[in-house]
Amino acid sequence: MEFNPFNNVVKLCLQGMGMEESGKPEEASKLFLQAWEEATDDLEKFIAAHYVARHQKNVSDKLQWLETALQFALKINNNTVMSALPSLYANIAKCYEDLGDAERAKMNDDLATSFNDNPSDNGPFYHGTKADLQVGDSLIAGGNSNYKAELKMNHIYFTALVNGAGLAAALAKSDGPERVYIVEPTGSFENDPNVTDKKFPGNPTRSYRSESPLKIVGEVTDWERIAPEELQKWREKLAGNHGEIIN
Structure with a gap:
């Protein structure tokens, strides 16, 4: 489920x-x-x-x-x-x-x-982007936010849901093809506080972030693509969202 x-x-x-x-x-x-x-x-x-x-x-x-x-x-x-x-x-x-x-x-x-705050998710994990990368490459923090171009991100973000990574790839600001890479965290990671309990209860999107690099170990090509009209709605929603990003 x-x-x-x-x-x-x-x-x-x-x-x-x-x-x-x-x-x-x-x-x-x-x-x-x-x-x-x-x-x-x-x-x-x-x-x-x-x-x-x-x-x-x-x-x-x-x-x-x-x-x-x-x-x-x-x-x-x-x-x-x-x-x-x-x-x-x-x-x-x-x-x-x-x-x-x-x-x-x-x-x-x-x-x-009584619950431990540390994520117990064992993956596999995915990162959605339009960057053309290879197995063995590393994804590191410090890139520009997809949602606030002037903001340098202190973490690298990823998810355990392949369709969630596919959506992130579709929303990435680039003209390149959508790519979803299989990644392995090289250090500790935490629930993404920008979504955890702020939108849906808990972390049902299984979204995480880390200050340590993510190692690319593979790529997937089969995920649920978002329809153009739905993608536009997401872009409009993000453009109208003026809330603070927890960085």
Whole structure:
């Protein structure tokens, strides 16, 4: 089970987030409820329930939706959602605290802090670009951001999802062909803080970054290409995003 940015439920959640950013919470809430109604598998239901919970005005209702999201997350039990469990338990703990249930608040808070923050993902890992590189070459930090041309990046970014790397390649600012390389981290790495819990809960895109080089060990040519109209929407969304990049 893999997170897919082209999934209809994910697209609805992205639209809902756009409404949130535009100061339209009611429209956002409707889109998240639509995502929940259209969700068919555990991952879709987990993601949709997470967003529906954010728009509940009553603490008991919010708790119910958070526990629904947790129920589906625990069913999946893989790297796609494991990184979301600390914040999910922490939010549930806060609800119990607000409801005056100290025992359950502490239990969930303890569960939140019991998780190791270090990524446990074993890959394989991918890097999407339009640069023409060879097996044995290294990708290093210090390049320009694809999203803010004047920003030099302190890390090199990669993902464990080949389709995610393909999307990054499509968005790269170059006229060259899209390339997705198989890479191996040569040092420690961390969850990409620009996406972790800022968009989707946890790190379902399995996006990481490292200050150490990535060694290219291969290349893949088979991934889900994004349609031109969808690619344009992504470019417009990125162009309109004026949020700070955590570098």
